Amino acid sequence: MLEKLKKMISSSDADYVDIRYEVKKETNGSVSGPDLKSAGSNTTDGYVVRALKRGGFSSVTVTREEDVSEAVKLAVQGAEAMSGQGKTVSLAPVEPVQDWVEPELDIDPASLPMKEKLLLLNKYNDIMFSFHEIVNTNLSYSEVDREKFFVSSQGSAIRERVCTVSIGGEAVARKGVLTQNIRIAIGGAHGFRALLNRDDVFRKRAELCEKLLDAKPVKAGTYDVIINPGLTGVFIHEAFGHFSEADIIEDNPPLRARMALGEKIGSDAVTIVADTTLPNQVGFYRYDDEGTPVRPVTLMEKGVLKARLHSRRTAAEFGEPVTGHAVAEDHRFEPIVRMGTIYMQKGSNSFEWLLNELGDGLYICDGKGGQTSGENFTFGAQYGYEVKDGEIKGMIRDINIMGNMFTTMKNIEAMDNEMKFAERGGCGKGQLNIKSGYGGPSVLIRSMVIGGA
Amino acid sequence: MEKLLEMARARGCRAETYSIRARNLGMSKVNGAVSDVSASIQSGVSLRIIKDGKTGMAYTKNLMDREELLANAMDSLAAGVQADYDFPASGEMEHTEEYDPSVEDMNYDSLSEQIAGLEPLYRKMKGGVLNLHAGTGVTEIEIRNTSGARLLHRDSDVYCMANMLYPGTATGLRNIFQARSKPVIHIPDATRTVAFFNDSLPEIEVREGRMKVVLMPEVMYAFTWRLGSASSGKAFHDKVSPLLEKKGKQVISPMLSLVSDPATGETGTRLFDDEGVPARAVPIFRDGIFTSVYNNLDYAAKLGEEPTGTGFRGGMWGGEPVSIAPSPSLSFARFSTGGAAFQEMLSMIDRGIIVFGALGAHSGNILNGDLSIGLSPGIYVENGKVKGRVKDGMVAGNVYEMLSRTIAVENSSHYTGSSYENPAILLDDISVVGS
Numbered sequence: 001m002l003e004k005l006k007k008m009i010s011s012s013d014a015d016y017v018d019i020r021y022e023v024k025k026e027t028n029g030s031v032s033g034p035d036l037k038s039a040g041s042n043t044t045d046g047y048v049v050r051a052l053k054r055g056g057f058s059s060v061t062v063t064r065e066e067d068v069s070e071a072v073k074l075a076v077q078g079a080e081a082m083s084g085q086g087k088t089v090s091l092a093p094v095e096p097v098q099d100w101v102e103p104e105l106d107i108d109p110a111s112l113p114m115k116e117k118l119l120l121l122n123k124y125n126d127i128m129f130s131f132h133e134i135v136n137t138n139l140s141y142s143e144v145d146r147e148k149f150f151v152s153s154q155g156s157a158i159r160e161r162v163c164t165v166s167i168g169g170e171a172v173a174r175k176g177v178l179t180q181n182i183r184i185a186i187g188g189a190h191g192f193r194a195l196l197n198r199d200d201v202f203r204k205r206a207e208l209c210e211k212l213l214d215a216k217p218v219k220a221g222t223y224d225v226i227i228n229p230g231l232t233g234v235f236i237h238e239a240f241g242h243f244s245e246a247d248i249i250e251d252n253p254p255l256r257a258r259m260a261l262g263e264k265i266g267s268d269a270v271t272i273v274a275d276t277t278l279p280n281q282v283g284f285y286r287y288d289d290e291g292t293p294v295r296p297v298t299l300m301e302k303g304v305l306k307a308r309l310h311s312r313r314t315a316a317e318f319g320e321p322v323t324g325h326a327v328a329e330d331h332r333f334e335p336i337v338r339m340g341t342i343y344m345q346k347g348s349n350s351f352e353w354l355l356n357e358l359g360d361g362l363y364i365c366d367g368k369g370g371q372t373s374g375e376n377f378t379f380g381a382q383y384g385y386e387v388k389d390g391e392i393k394g395m396i397r398d399i400n401i402m403g404n405m406f407t408t409m410k411n412i413e414a415m416d417n418e419m420k421f422a423e424r425g426g427c428g429k430g431q432l433n434i435k436s437g438y439g440g441p442s443v444l445i446r447s448m449v450i451g452g453a
Numbered sequence: 454m455e456k457l458l459e460m461a462r463a464r465g466c467r468a469e470t471y472s473i474r475a476r477n478l479g480m481s482k483v484n485g486a487v488s489d490v491s492a493s494i495q496s497g498v499s500l501r502i503i504k505d506g507k508t509g510m511a512y513t514k515n516l517m518d519r520e521e522l523l524a525n526a527m528d529s530l531a532a533g534v535q536a537d538y539d540f541p542a543s544g545e546m547e548h549t550e551e552y553d554p555s556v557e558d559m560n561y562d563s564l565s566e567q568i569a570g571l572e573p574l575y576r577k578m579k580g581g582v583l584n585l586h587a588g589t590g591v592t593e594i595e596i597r598n599t600s601g602a603r604l605l606h607r608d609s610d611v612y613c614m615a616n617m618l619y620p621g622t623a624t625g626l627r628n629i630f631q632a633r634s635k636p637v638i639h640i641p642d643a644t645r646t647v648a649f650f651n652d653s654l655p656e657i658e659v660r661e662g663r664m665k666v667v668l669m670p671e672v673m674y675a676f677t678w679r680l681g682s683a684s685s686g687k688a689f690h691d692k693v694s695p696l697l698e699k700k701g702k703q704v705i706s707p708m709l710s711l712v713s714d715p716a717t718g719e720t721g722t723r724l725f726d727d728e729g730v731p732a733r734a735v736p737i738f739r740d741g742i743f744t745s746v747y748n749n750l751d752y753a754a755k756l757g758e759e760p761t762g763t764g765f766r767g768g769m770w771g772g773e774p775v776s777i778a779p780s781p782s783l784s785f786a787r788f789s790t791g792g793a794a795f796q797e798m799l800s801m802i803d804r805g806i807i808v809f810g811a812l813g814a815h816s817g818n819i820l821n822g823d824l825s826i827g828l829s830p831g832i833y834v835e836n837g838k839v840k841g842r843v844k845d846g847m848v849a850g851n852v853y854e855m856l857s858r859t860i861a862v863e864n865s866s867h868y869t870g871s872s873y874e875n876p877a878i879l880l881d882d883i884s885v886v887g888s
Contacts (some may be wrong), residue, residue, distance in 0.1 A: 004882070021542075026776065032687070032691065032846065033691055035535065036532060036534050036535070037530055037534060037778075038510065038529075038534060038778055039509075039532030039533075039534060040509065040510055040511060040525060040526075040529030040532070041525060041528065041529075042511055042512050042513065042525055042776065043513065044497070044512070044514040044515075044773070044776070045515060046514055055488070056487075056492075058490040058491060058492075059492075060491065060492045060493065060494070061492075061493040061494070062493070062494045062495070063494065063495050063496045063497065063515060064494075064515055065515075067494050070494070071492075071494070074492050075492075077559060077560070077561065078490035078491065078492060079490070080752065081480070081487070081490055081560075081561035081562070081565070082487045082490045083489035084484055085482075085565075086486025086487055086488075087483075087486040087487060087488050114528065114532065118532060127466035135691070135692055135693055136691040136692070137692045139699055165520075172691070172693045172820070173849065174692070174693055174816060177695050177697075178695075178697075178821070179693050179694075179695060179818070179820050179821045180818060180821070181818060181820065219887060220661075220847075220849050220886040221661070222661075224887075247598055247622065249623075250623075251483040251484070251488060252582055252618065252621070252623060254620055254621030255621055255622070255623065258621065262546070263840045282766065286846060287576070317825065327500050330491055331514075332495060332773065334491060340553035359821045365522060367621065368816055368817060369813065369815045369816040369817075370813060370816060370817070370829075371813045371814075371816070371826075372812075373622075373623050373624050373810070373812050373829045374618075374622045374623025374624055375622060375623070376622075376624060376827055376829060376845065377812070377827070378812045378813030378825070378826070378847070379813060379816055380813065380816030380817045380825070397818075398817065398823050398825075400813065400816055400817055400825030400849065402812070402813070402825070402827040402846070402847040402886075403845065406774070407845070410783065432772075442808060446689045449845060449847060449886055449887060450825075450886070451847040451848070451849030451884075453887050
């Protein structure tokens, strides 16, 4: 395939051209309550061509092989249309690479029959659905197996397979007119074993969901809070992570100035790392979708900005080193700057110590979707508790957090010494990225804006 | 596609093929410099089969091997997903009124012209960053089934969009104009947005509390999402909807009606849904009264109701249409216009916020109607005058309770992308929190 791709781009007169071909096999099964809703395994494929010519840069995605020659021409036309129109693009240098990467999977899900996957899904569904006040469940098995072939006119030729599995969804509890739901996800990018023997996880989530029916809606206002690791990951991803993606700030000079490397924007307690090379994490990959090897990046150290995440284009634009974070959802998309695995480093004290430091406030847990717009972020929490004098009290629900990144990073006071990472990723920055992983410890933050229902 | 149907029929199956072809071009300009140029030419085929009360589905992007596609569908069928419906006998229909073939010939120069036409309208911006985008698209959808449906939909669209970002932020105001071949730029909308932008440049802190809130058309999708989640056939079948016992009852303000009508949209229509069911008007809420549950073939059969022509292939995060089975969808629902001019609504505000964008609309308990959205941005108004944009604010509540507090509905609708087109709505006594 790599040789075929080389031929496809060989006749282009662009200054630089690359092509990525991907075969994506998706195996899915889903249940809603007692009903099986879908099951199947399907394969799709497609090509992404990018061309750089006289400072213009353009991309074209096509499905059919017979359209590739038109795609190469169209990409060059796009680059020419951009050339001389204000912005001059260059690509930061990377060493040409020839490599073939296979993931290290404990059990390759491709080796298992669909029946086994559906049995497991049904087993976990039955556990949740057996709870008295759980009136519905929506659970799905998802297996995404991507085989990527990348060739560039600079001599790179890379084949990499990435395989992600998960079982996840929600349970819904109802009492009168009140419905409450709780999310659940298990899985990873290191094989099928992550899905086995997880009955307790589903049981505990169902229990939590039932308890939410008796929880109090949180009163909107400003609180000191502890966020649990499930929420810390979402917080780091939404509040800071997107701001460390170079393409988010590149066309906004005041934002670039505020995010200049060396600026202190967080408290001394905060160190944040993007490390997609961490084994056994959902974010793991070896090369990004423009053939750059990914490397660990310390983004913030003791509150001071140290680096940011780049594609080759943004690295050249900022005059900073490449990091290997240009990632596409699949063969339908050009790569854009994305987080792989991002986390906040843990502290040295216990959770009990953190509660004591909090005194009065809220302990809020597990993410329920988030979004960022520049320095502003918002995300939901699945459940939480009131805290009085350092003791966890009654359960609360309907929790949404809103904040300003610059303010909040300075309000982070401390964290405990236990790290956890999410087992399933997800980010919707223009394209879906299921390999967007995150994690961290429990974190004490002062003065968070909480919107109740 | 006919051959696929024949092959499925030979295996004793009823079958449906859904095929899509789409070609898109796009160009972006930031503060006068072209920043992005891209194109895509995509296609795909989905096959659904029904046999012995079970259904299977398979899809591919490249239809190279029909046998393999059918084999995948048969494997899927073997898993045992129940189907109590048949594919509709919708006859033959070609819907190409929304298609202008000249769009196929548009190129990057055409996009550059679109952007150039938009640029002068925003010259009066007093700061910030101006992002301009233009794009073209041609989409063809073909549905065939063994009940005799032979349906073709082809449309084209050209859009241009202006995003005005406040200095030092990624938050701002925007206009989008769209048509099947040449968008008409509605100058009053652009002028109004620029005026709001300039008046709201000062960033101010607003005291938390309850106040009037204007929901601009750009944020109405967050409300449609929640109302749609509760009124879908799935929520009723699963018995999880907060509207279960509310049919025929007043649940939101009598000033509000929400109708799903794919057939009569101003900005793109569909005469049949993605299952080939003829599209029709479905009043979800009429004068605030919960009127109809909408469905797809599956949930219509499960609930013993007629299909409402609202089975579409799409997900919360977009996705590849051929890979997503049709589900009940309010993709084409709009709030009806009311009787108030926007200026009139503004003058009704003693103290309040205009919400121009929602941050985190997908967070929270959507089925229950809970809503906490970050103001992205929110503009603070006192005695009908804009005072500035709110620093770090959030509007919070439950959509049923919030929409019951409607005191005015704008007398015109505005297109905000993705077939959404709504008026602005003024609510009274809404919780606003901030720092």
